[in-house]
Amino acid sequence: MLRIAVPNKGSLSGPASAMLHEAGYQQRRESKELVIVDPENEVEFFYLRPRDIAIYVSSGKLDIGITGRDLLIDSGANAEEILPLGFARSTFRFAAKPGTAQGLADLAGRTVATSYEGIVAKHLADSGVDASVIHLDGAVETAIELGVAQVIADVVETGTSLRNAGLEVFGEPIMKSEAVVIRRTGAEADDPKVQQFLRRLQGVLVARTYVMMDYDCRAEHLEQAVALTPGLESPTISPLHNEGWVAVRSMVPTKDAQRVMDDLYAIGARAILTTAIHACRL
Numbered sequence: 001m002l003r004i005a006v007p008n009k010g011s012l013s014g015p016a017s018a019m020l021h022e023a024g025y026q027q028r029r030e031s032k033e034l035v036i037v038d039p040e041n042e043v044e045f046f047y048l049r050p051r052d053i054a055i056y057v058s059s060g061k062l063d064i065g066i067t068g069r070d071l072l073i074d075s076g077a078n079a080e081e082i083l084p085l086g087f088a089r090s091t092f093r094f095a096a097k098p099g100t101a102q103g104l105a106d107l108a109g110r111t112v113a114t115s116y117e118g119i120v121a122k123h124l125a126d127s128g129v130d131a132s133v134i135h136l137d138g139a140v141e142t143a144i145e146l147g148v149a150q151v152i153a154d155v156v157e158t159g160t161s162l163r164n165a166g167l168e169v170f171g172e173p174i175m176k177s178e179a180v181v182i183r184r185t186g187a188e189a190d191d192p193k194v195q196q197f198l199r200r201l202q203g204v205l206v207a208r209t210y211v212m213m214d215y216d217c218r219a220e221h222l223e224q225a226v227a228l229t230p231g232l233e234s235p236t237i238s239p240l241h242n243e244g245w246v247a248v249r250s251m252v253p254t255k256d257a258q259r260v261m262d263d264l265y266a267i268g269a270r271a272i273l274t275t276a277i278h279a280c281r282l
């Protein structure tokens with residue numbers, strides 16, 4: 001049975017369970033459940049604190065886990081990212097009161113408050129900056145107002161939390177993060193159970209990213225049309241009863257679908273339809 005760690009709280013928890021559910025796996029029904037078995041899919045899910053997941057996976061007791069890239073790196077655990085999942089996207093940045101710091105050099109001799117001590121200490125050491133780091137569990141934005149630190153390093157998504165605290169980011173982003181699937185570094189790469197699990201999640205990612213597009217066009221416009229809708233491999237072309245016309249079927253990135261439909265219409269394509277993809281294996 002494949003043993004998988006799933007975040008039990010915070011920004012990663014809901015979207016991770018939703019993705020697993022979409023991939024056909026059973027998920028827990030209430031938030032107090034710690035472990036569930038999905039016998040049909042031969043998988044056991046362990047609901048763990050997001051910060052602990054890399055540690056469990058690196059110990060080899062669990063085969064794979066879902067966590068944040070920033071949490072994985074911060075943990076320093078012997079685990080590696082094998083599939084980015086596209087949710088819980090954020091950047092990790094320094095911030096301070098406006099006008100008090102412009103770049104890394106301004107950190108020298110100051111105190112940085114953060115929940116991600118591992119990332120910050122390494123970044124400072126790599127940059128040769130001598131600053132102190134103080135660990136706080138959360139709500140680090142308040143540390144400056146309360147005089148515990150002059151600078152913070154924290155997760156930034158919309159920037160609302162920083163704005164509310166009267167702070168501004170400075171310097172280059174320290175890293176970009178999103179939810180990722182991880183496994184123990186050096187674990188057997190082609191374990192068929194792991195590969196099947198990854199294919200299912202990749203199927204969800206594709207279903208979320210693409211729509212299926214169908215349309216009819218005149219044969220003489222086919223090359224132009226196909227250039228607009230090249231698909232993943234190559235589009236399917238079928239003859240129509242009306243001579244000189246063909247039907248085309250191709251996968252199109254959802255974000256481009258409306259523009260592609262306009263462009264197809266402009267070259268004379270008609271009956272242009274898009275439909276959602278619910279699941280797929282590439």
Ligand SMILES: Nc1ncnc2c1ncn2[C@@H]1O[C@H](COP(=O)(O)OP(=O)(O)OP(=O)(O)O)[C@@H](O)[C@H]1O
Nearest residue numbers: 009010011012050068069070088089090155157177
């Ligand atoms: N506002 C946010 N937007 C996007 N991703 C976020 C946000 N806050 C945290 N994350 C991401 O979630 C992961 C942290 O999960 P964790 O559960 O520790 O924190 P949280 O979501 O802030 O929850 P909490 O602090 O309530 O426990 C990290 O990968 C982080 O980048």
Ligand SMILES: O=P(O)(O)OC[C@H]1O[C@H](OP(=O)(O)OP(=O)(O)O)[C@H](O)[C@@H]1O
Nearest residue numbers: 138139140155156157158159160161162
């Ligand atoms: O840029 P934003 O959209 O405001 O999002 C970023 C904020 O979200 C998270 O905080 P959370 O609400 O989880 O509280 P925490 O600081 O206690 O973790 C993170 O720690 C930032 O504070």
Ligand SMILES: [Mg+2]
Nearest residue numbers: 010011138139
């Ligand atoms: Mg948080």
